[in-house]
Amino acid sequence: MNNGSLLLVDDDRHVLDSMSDWLREQGYDVAEASSRADALRQVDHRSFDLVLSDVRLQDGDGFDVLAHCRKHHPETTVILLTGYGTVETGVEAIRAGAFDLLTKPLIDEELLMSINRALSQREVIEENKKLKEQLDLRFGMDNIVGHDHRMLKIYDMIDSIADTKATVLITGESGTGKSLIARAIHRRSGRHKGAFVEIACGALPEALLESELFGHVAGAFTGAAGEKMGKFLQADRGTIFLDEIGTASPSMQVKLLRVLQEMEFEQVGGTKTFHVDARVVLATNEELSRAVAEGRFRQDLFYRVNVINIELPSLRERISDIPLLAQHFLASVCEESGRKMEGFTDEALTAMRRYQWPGNVRELQNVVERAVLLGKGPRVTPADLPNQFASGAPVVLQSPSSSGVSLKNALDAPERQIILDALQSNNWNRNATAELLGINRTTLYKKMKKLGLQDPRQAMTFVQQ
Numbered sequence: 001m002n003n004g005s006l007l008l009v010d011d012d013r014h015v016l017d018s019m020s021d022w023l024r025e026q027g028y029d030v031a032e033a034s035s036r037a038d039a040l041r042q043v044d045h046r047s048f049d050l051v052l053s054d055v056r057l058q059d060g061d062g063f064d065v066l067a068h069c070r071k072h073h074p075e076t077t078v079i080l081l082t083g084y085g086t087v088e089t090g091v092e093a094i095r096a097g098a099f100d101l102l103t104k105p106l107i108d109e110e111l112l113m114s115i116n117r118a119l120s121q122r123e124v125i126e127e128n129k130k131l132k133e134q135l136d137l138r139f140g141m142d143n144i145v146g147h148d149h150r151m152l153k154i155y156d157m158i159d160s161i162a163d164t165k166a167t168v169l170i171t172g173e174s175g176t177g178k179s180l181i182a183r184a185i186h187r188r189s190g191r192h193k194g195a196f197v198e199i200a201c202g203a204l205p206e207a208l209l210e211s212e213l214f215g216h217v218a219g220a221f222t223g224a225a226g227e228k229m230g231k232f233l234q235a236d237r238g239t240i241f242l243d244e245i246g247t248a249s250p251s252m253q254v255k256l257l258r259v260l261q262e263m264e265f266e267q268v269g270g271t272k273t274f275h276v277d278a279r280v281v282l283a284t285n286e287e288l289s290r291a292v293a294e295g296r297f298r299q300d301l302f303y304r305v306n307v308i309n310i311e312l313p314s315l316r317e318r319i320s321d322i323p324l325l326a327q328h329f330l331a332s333v334c335e336e337s338g339r340k341m342e343g344f345t346d347e348a349l350t351a352m353r354r355y356q357w358p359g360n361v362r363e364l365q366n367v368v369e370r371a372v373l374l375g376k377g378p379r380v381t382p383a384d385l386p387n388q389f390a391s392g393a394p395v396v397l398q399s400p401s402s403s404g405v406s407l408k409n410a411l412d413a414p415e416r417q418i419i420l421d422a423l424q425s426n427n428w429n430r431n432a433t434a435e436l437l438g439i440n441r442t443t444l445y446k447k448m449k450k451l452g453l454q455d456p457r458q459a460m461t462f463v464q465q
Contacts, residue, residue: 003027003119004028004029004050004115005028005029005030005031005046005047005048005050006023006028006030006048006052007030007039007042007048007052007053008031008033008052008053009033009034009038009051009052009057010034010053010081011035011054011057012054013034016032031048035059035060036057036059036061037059037060039051039065040064040065040068043065043068043069043073044072044073047075048073048076049076049077049119050077050078050118050119051065051066051076051077051079052079052081052115053066053079053081054080056082062080062082063092063096065078066078066080066093066096066097066098067096070096070097075122075126077118077121077122078097078099079099079100079114079115079118080093080100080101080102081101082102082104083104083105099114099117100117100118102114144177144180144184145324145325146318147321148313148317148318148321150313150317151318151321154181154310157310158184158185158310161185161308162185162188162189163188163189163190166307166308167260167282167304167305167308168282168308168309168310169245169282169283169284169288169305169308169310170182170281170282170311170312171285171309171311171312172311172312172313173285173314173360174360174439174443175315175359175361175362175438176361177312177360177361178243178285179198179241181312182241182281182283183241185239185279186238186239186241189239189279191237191279194235194236194237194239195236195237195238195239196235196238196239197235197239197240198240199212199213199231199240199241199242200440200442201243201245201252202246202442202443203244203440203441203442203443204442206249206252207221209248209252210252210255210268211224211228211230212230213231213255213265214255214265214266214268215227215228215229215233215267215268215270216228216230216268216270217268217269220267220268220269220270221268221269224268224269230265230267232259232265232274232278233274235276235278235279236277236278237277238278238279239281240278240280240281241282241283242280242282242283243282244443245283245305246284250298253297253298253301257298257300257301257304260301260305261304263275263276263277263278280305288302288305288306289302314360315360315361315363316356316357319353322352322353322364323344323349323352325364326349326352327344329365329368330380333368333372333373337373340378341375341378341379342378342379343379344379344380345379345380345381345382347382348371348379348380348381348384348385348389351382352364355389356414358418359418362437362438366436366438368380371385386418386421388414388417415451416451416452418437419433419448419451419453420453422436422437423448423453430444430445430448
């Protein structure tokens with residue numbers, strides 16, 4: 001019978017022998033150490049479930065053993081023993097990380113109870129750790145829904161590259177799920193215990209972006225009262241995800257190139273060079289090769305970030321996944337809101353398949369959420385969908401040769417209507433609208449400008465002036 005492996009540390013040979021024999025009779029695998037040095041040597045060469053150490057040792061004390069275990073073997077539980085127990089010593093022991101402090105002479109039942117509680121807690125921690133690892137791995141893929149052959153190839157690619165350190169560039173239209181893919185790469189990799197740090201480069205002005213990425217020292221600029229740790233340092237031994245990389249300014253591109261090549265940088269206003277071990281995943285909805293040709297994106301940086309490219313298909317290219325995605329989002333909304341809805345009518349699914357989805361998966365999620373929250377029946381019908389779906393008529397993209405309308409303009413029209421509806425429903429509050437659409441404020445501002453959307457109240461003010 002083996003109830004657990006213990007290391008007993010005491011410089012009194014008589015106590016060490018008698019206590020070891022008694023613990024072995026209780027079914028424990030017991031090793032002995034008669035000094036601090038011997039204890040440290042043994043815990044470094046063998047894994048123990050529990051260390052029982054006297055506080056006073058000839059060449060140190062039990063607190064040294066505790067500190068060593070906490071730093072180098074945090075999975076090992078430590079119980080301290082003392083013949084001079086005080087309240088202060090007990091508080092110090094617990095603060096230092098000991099599971100318990102027992103006072104000599106030891107009472108058999110008290111010792112066994114403390115050992116059993118320590119080992120039981122260890123088992124619970126180990127079980128929770130394993131469950132978390134399993135959930136982390138499942139989270140990596142389960143939030144990405146789709147059986148389309150393009151998505152199946154992407155799943156295979158994620159598994160192939162997850163454990164490499166190569167830089168990954170994720171491309172695709174807005175709303176296709178680039179952030180989910182980045183998280184999946186992190187969760188499937190050996191870095192999944194480290195941090196996943198995400199930052200939208202297009203949402204911040206250049207000066208603030210540099211501080212967010214690299215940190216700053218106190219006094220680096222007005223308002224920098226203290227030192228700030230940047231995102232790259234936070235992602236050390238983990239993954240950093242740089243979204244909207246195509247919006248980076250020329251000077252920021254130079255800084256990013258150095259970091260990607262050498263993994264070194266300085267904080268804003270600082271001189272100390274930091275080195276990090278971080279996996280870098282980037283994303284853009286822009287065609288970077290065109291940006292390079294137009295001189296807006298450095299060619300050397302493009303080659304550096306485009307080591308592995310994962311191109312996400314638009315939702316209109318994977319129509320077969322629409323029912324699966326819609327049901328997935330419906331189940332999520334029902335669970336969060338407490339609503340009960342069985343699914344979708346055939347007519348609703350037909351209308352959803354015919355729609356072109358300029359906002360991609362993100363738009364589908366918003367449409368399903370709206371339908372569930374506003375729907376009255378057991379299933380979503382065409383009447384529960386926004387106006388552009390209600391007729392069930394397909395949204396046809398005419399060729400430029402036949403209509404004189406470009407693909408870009410054809411896609412702009414439904415996107416403009418979606419954004420206009422959202423703005424009007426939020427009384428032109430841009431923060432609320434961006435949150436509803438699942439995009440950041442900077443992206444919303446750019447789209448409003450591109451699509452000619454202006455708050456009518458501001459226009460009236462301008463006219464009156």
